[in-house]
Amino acid sequence: MEAVKRWRSDWRYPTTLLCIYGFFSTVKPMEPFIILYMTGPDKNLTTEEVNNQILPVWTYSYLAVLVPVFLLTDWLRYKPVVVFQCVMLFITTAMLLWTRSVPALQAMEFFYSLVTACDVAYFSYIYSVVDQKRYRKATSYCRSVQLLGYTVGSVLGQLLVSFHLMSNNNIMVLTLVLTAIALLVSCLLPMPRQSMFFHREQNTKSWNGVGTTDVAEHASTSMKSLEEIKEEKMDKSIESVEDTIRAKEEEGPKDEDLKESVGSQSCGQVLLQLWRDFRQCYSSRQLLYWSLWWAMATCGYNQTTNYVQVLWDHVQPSQNFSIYNGGVEAVSSLLSAGAAYSVGFTEVRWEKWGELTLGGFSGLGAAALFLMTFIGNIWVCYVGYIIFKCMYMLLITIAMYQIAADLTMERYALVFGMNNFGSLALQTIITAVVVDSGGLGLAIIPQFTIYASYFSLIAVVFSLRGLFTVWTAQRNQTETTPPDKNEPPDSIEHRL
Structure with a gap:
């Protein structure tokens, strides 16, 4: 019994369940x-209905629900939102299986936008239940297992479709069963006692795992938390406050305490803290450039992956060809994982060469998109997609690492969430103008021509910015290098 208690209190227990x-x-x-x-x-839908009426709903809905879900995630302390995500995934799969009309499938896309918006809870939950020294391991485990799930699903789908082992509807039923298992596991996750903004007073540690003394030090670079304001008003020592909090933890959080912690005054202070943290995080010009690339590139990546199957079906109709979409997704996921993993072993001064790298590899991604669009061969399309996805995964890993390194305060979820919000805003504009039947409603080839040109623009902008950064660094290095003592004075004067 003691062994079970120790296992459940260890960081590996919630990490294993989340994996x-x-x-x-x-x-x-x-x-x-x-x-x-x-x-x-x-379903017997037309390609135009899927491309111009159903798929755009996900983009609009995702943008609308992202910020409310982010705040709700923190308020509810992650676990309920993880469970909610799985419920929405179950509903999405069920609607995809049992509905056929365009309005019903548009509603399905809305529910799926809730699934994707709740990803913030999945990636934030683990930071609230493990110590800070375990962040790197826990994050790598969760991301690796997710990638493994995508790979297994792609390979399994390819085998089932290619060898006709299951009908399409039976494959969807299998997906429902797997989702039900995930829902059961999500209910077993332990409930965190603290979160980033709303529930900071529930534990002696803040959301990022630092102690009471560290919170006081951290507040010197950020605004004072609600807990510290209360401590100033209370004429008690830190020890007595910790004893009181520890006693409350043993009793468990009460509904009255939760209501007080999320009252109107607390919500106002949370919004003010969000604004101040946002301004401080984006005060770094270099972080701002990396975040700009993140928003622009993620927008183009989402548009490409959302509609690439339509392009594949246009280049080589599935009725005339044994498609290998599942195998391509599996290969691209594994190679992308390898590219992202290699970043940790690459010794490069990213603050100097990073922007030039962003521009160069974005150019390769743009070239791959142009080949996919104009060559008209399905195998070229497959290879181009693999190259494009690998380039993006490599660069987004570098961007995440550099942004995290440039942050002066631990607000990773805030910065990453705002970058994703920016990408969704751009994606909404492109979808409304280019894809939606209420806008231009372009066919798939003109769409991908625009996406390839969009990445070419990113490549040019960041290549020029990268060249300027390298030139500036070289000039500063030359100016700060002391003159050679053996050099004649006349030559030094001539050089100056």
């Missing part, structure tokens, strides 16, 4: 063939 949840929630055998499923005899 199991991440695996079963990402094994989606039908996802690489979703356009084929919707335009085939099972």
Whole structure:
């Protein structure tokens, strides 16, 4: 019994449960063939209906729900939102299986936007239940298992479709079963006692795992938390406050305490703290440039991955060809993981060469998109997609690392969330103008021509910025290098 208690109190217990949840929630055998499923005899929709009426709903909905879900995630302390995410995933899969009309599938896209918006809870939960020294391991485990789930789902889907082992509807039923397992596991997750903004007084540690003394030091670079304001008003020593909090922890959080912690005054202070933290985080010009690339590139990446199956079906209709979408997704996921993993072993001064790297590899991604668009060969499309995805995953890993290194305060979720919000805002504009039937409603080839040109623009802008950064660094290095003592005085004067 004692061994079980120790195991449940150890950081590996919630990490293991979250990894199991991440695996079963990402094994989606039908996802690489979703356009084929919707335009085939099972749903009998046209490519134009899927491309111009159904898929754009996800972009609009995702933008609308992202910020409310982010705040709600912190208020509810992560676990309820993780459970809610799995419920929405179950509803999404069920609607995809049992509905056929365009309005119903548009509603399905809205529910799926809630699933993707709740990803912030999945990636934030682990930081609230493990010590800071375990962040790197816990993060790597959770991300690796998610990637493994995507890979297994893609390979399984390819095998089931290629060898006709299951009908499309039965594959969707299998996905429902896997989602139900993930839902059961999510209910077993332990409830965190603290969060980033709302529930800081529930534990002697803040959301990032530092102690009471560290919180006081951290407040010198940020605004004072609600807990510290209360401590100033109370004429008590730090020891007595810790004893009181420890006693409350043993009793468990009460509803009255929770209501007081999220009252109107607390919400106002949370919003003020969000604004101050936002201004401080983006005060770094270099971080601002990396975040700008993040928003622009993620926008283009999401647009490409959302509609690439439509392009594949246009280049080589599935009725005339044994498609290998699942195998391509599996290969691209594994190679992307290898590219991202290699960043940790690459000794490069990213603050000097990073922006030039962003521009150069974005140019390779743009070239791959142009080849996919104009060559008209399905195998070229597959290879181009693998190259494009690997380039993006490599660069987004570098960007995340550099942004985290440049932050003067531990507000990773805030910065990452705002960068994603910026990318969604751009994506919404592009979707409304280019894709939506209420806008231009372009066909798939003109769409991908625009996406390739968009990445070419990113490549040019950041290549020029990178060249300027390298030139500035070289000039500063030359100016600060002391003159050679053996050099004649006349030559030194001539050089100056």
